[in-house]
Amino acid sequence: MKQQLVIDRIEDETDRIRVITLRPQDGKELPPHTAGAHLDFDLGPLGTRSYSLIDWPGDARPAATWRIAVQREEDGQGGSMQMHGFQPGDRISATAPSNDFGLGDHAGPALLLAGGIGITPVISMATALAAADRPFALHYTARSRGLMGFADALGTAFGDKLTCHFDDAAPLDLAALFGGIAPDTHLYVCGPKGMIEAARAAANAAGLPDAQIHFELFATPQPQEGDSAFEVEVASTGQVFTIPPGRSIIEVLEEGGVDLIYDCQRGDCGICQTEVLEGTPDHRDVVLSDSEKAEGKLMQICVSRAKTAKLVLDL
Numbered sequence: 644m645k646q647q648l649v650i651d652r653i654e655d656e657t658d659r660i661r662v663i664t665l666r667p668q669d670g671k672e673l674p675p676h677t678a679g680a681h682l683d684f685d686l687g688p689l690g691t692r693s694y695s696l697i698d699w700p701g702d703a704r705p706a707a708t709w710r711i712a713v714q715r716e717e718d719g720q721g722g723s724m725q726m727h728g729f730q731p732g733d734r735i736s737a738t739a740p741s742n743d744f745g746l747g748d749h750a751g752p753a754l755l756l757a758g759g760i761g762i763t764p765v766i767s768m769a770t771a772l773a774a775a776d777r778p779f780a781l782h783y784t785a786r787s788r789g790l791m792g793f794a795d796a797l798g799t800a801f802g803d804k805l806t807c808h809f810d811d812a813a814p815l816d817l818a819a820l821f822g823g824i825a826p827d828t829h830l831y832v833c834g835p836k837g838m839i840e841a842a843r844a845a846a847n848a849a850g851l852p853d854a855q856i857h858f859e860l861f862a863t864p865q866p867q868e869g870d871s872a873f874e875v876e877v878a879s880t881g882q883v884f885t886i887p888p889g890r891s892i893i894e895v896l897e898e899g900g901v902d903l904i905y906d907c908q909r910g911d912c913g914i915c916q917t918e919v920l921e922g923t924p925d926h927r928d929v930v931l932s933d934s935e936k937a938e939g940k941l942m943q944i945c946v947s948r949a950k951t952a953k954l955v956l957d958l
């Protein structure tokens with residue numbers, strides 16, 4: 644269900660990261676959310692954009708306002724630029740909070756790993772773990788100190804549970820991080836695709852099973868050089884659609900009246916997973932394992948494309 648929100652406050656965290664505080668337009672109580680939850684904002688012709696809710700220790704509960712952070716991406720598809728263009732008092736509509744990246748209730752220690760603006764859901768997770776007195780460590784990596792948002796506030800809130808890593812000075816060493824890790828540790832990682840894939844591989848190599856690895860991709864899918872158009876046939880109806888570069892299978896099929904189920908549209912939730920009956924997918928998600936990708940029988944139709952001229956999908 645959509646709700647109307649008013650932009651209450653805007654604060655610059657870094658040159659590119661802006662913190663936006665929102666309140667309900669009708670003045671009613673906000674629905675509850677759990678650590679790791681996000682809102683999907685309706686940006687009109689640009690579609691929806693997801694931003695994680697940020698909770699800090701000491702925040703009022705139930706929350707009277709919601710807080711998100713948006714990193715400006717000049718090379719993106721315009722969503723972050725539109726979000727940065729808002730002023731206090733502007734209105735925006737968003738879904739109620741949903742959470743594909745929750746902490747669960749396991750008893751083991753939590754290892755939180757965030758890359759860049761992927762820190763936002765992880766702040767809420769650290770806040771929830773600290774409030775519940777559950778054991779955790781937070782590792783936060785950025786390209787440089789100047790590009791890292793929230794470092795001071797994180798240090799104040801979480802003290803020696805926080806370790807910061809900088810690509811240009813003291814980069815994160817995944818092998819060292821996972822060396823000797825307790826076997827009941829749950830890993831929560833949020834950041835760009837390469838970081839998630841590397842962390843997942845290092846965690847597996849250290850003996851953590853996939854069931855203890857939780858991740859959320861924090862990047863809008865970008866077109867890649869050499870992307871070209873391909874056809875998708877909907878097996879149940881025989882309809883054929885052309886997917887041009889820069890548009891997803893979901894966007895084109897939905898516009899053509901095909902009923903689809905999906906959520907993140909970033910390739911990390913697995914909800915749009917579809918069986919491939921013919922053709923070879925070009926996988927761009929972080930959901931499928933390497934062997935599932937090589938098998939080519941399944942694909943995430945929000946981000947993945949085709950290596951062949953045509954795909955026939957079990958839709």
Ligand code: FES
Binds near residue numbers: 912914
């Ligand atoms: S909608 Fe989440 S993986 Fe496609």
